[in-house]
Amino acid sequence: MGGALVEVVHDRSMTRGLKGAGKLEERIGYDFADRELLTSALTHISALSGKNRHGSYQRLEFLGDHVLGLVMSEMLFREFPRADEGELSRRLADLVRKETCAEVARAVDLGAAIKLGSSENNSGGRKRPAILADVCESLIGAVFLDGGYVAACELVERLWGERMRQPQKPIRDPKTVLQEWAQGRGLPTPSYREVERTGPHHNPEFRVEVSLPQLAPAEGLGPSKRVAEQAAAAAMLTREGVEPAKQDA
Template identity: 45%
Template sequence: MKTLDELEKIIGFEFADKALLTQAVTHSSSYFDGRAKKTRDIAQKHYERLEFLGDRVLGLVISEYLLSTFPEEDEGDLNLRFAQLVRKESCTLVAESLKLDDFVILGTNETKSGLNKNPTILGDVCEALIAALFLDGGMEIAKPFILKHWDEQLKSNQPHKQDAKTALQEWAQKLKLPLPLYIVSQTTGPAHAPQFTIEVSLTNYEKSVASGQSKRIAEQKAATEFLIREKIWLDQ
């Protein structure tokens, strides 16, 4: 595992309160074995409370950006853009680009299993890091960090689609059909990098199947495949 000094160099900010940075990358599993003793006097807590705050800071920055960048768009389009940019998968992409998996503090067993590469944990750590930056340096530090590392997603963000699960549900409701049913048909891969296969079924229609690194991703992919196959969405 790399040092937090190296992480500070990557993000371009030196923390006055090092405990905040340590807390931001500390998973709760570290409190269940001997490694916790090495970090508890510094971090005292794991990242979950910071994750809660980071999610709100991210949302505020993205909301302000969208409002100023797209003055002609209505609330509906802004909401579609916003949902795409603040979802967990977007945070995971940023975490992977920063190689945050090299810095996550886990319990011994979790470290051995490679849980530091779990997409959900990486997304959580990214949100916690945003909160730590906000608490230590204020919005003048947190905002540039977000805009810099979300830059590619901001440029490619389009409001033309809802998320696939919502679109499929609304389409089913218009046809007065039961809601789509999502089931996990298979789970493969190691604990730190599982692959979930999801089937989505809708009355009178063929099932759609897709896989992903999390259930949420697989469900969205399965719903997207269904929408494209039935020509509800065009394949773009």
């Protein structure tokens, strides 16, 4: 009898989850052929028992992060034919940063569909920007696997298109913002160090580390040292809860 009761409760829980997933599909304008991909994309590690992380969204988040960057780069390239590399890079950085992904997630009420463990749920995990951003990226990864690149492009267009076409807000140099932020806290000027250079001579990729006392270092990648330094500064600012794109000069 007890086993039957557990089975009934489990089935009801799964039914509620499927209904929630169906509503999310309506909101994002995409129906999954493989519902397991959608389930994985929405499952936080706290909802899984044991140490098995393969059922969570983490691997899909990794994929979705890179798919979003590629799709958005192509969209920007086509939408702004007169923009130089610097402008395209600034626009891209603003559109794919964690804060923007969290805003997109809130716009489609993604938090309501996330599967969380009880402790994470009770502590407000559905509204936590880091989780919302991660699941937003994992959703893109799941759509890419389920429907291919075209489906991922269409999803990003629906969710980011209007935002992408808005007039660009003045974006302050992340290195300048980080230096001012550090000085305001009595810290010295941030130091930058080239960690690695890879790729052919005509198309290198630099990895740069930025350091400040009392803080863990942050790294950034770019086709030049300057761009990599900017990326590293932006990474540290994001980690510390500072948003360069929203600060006025």
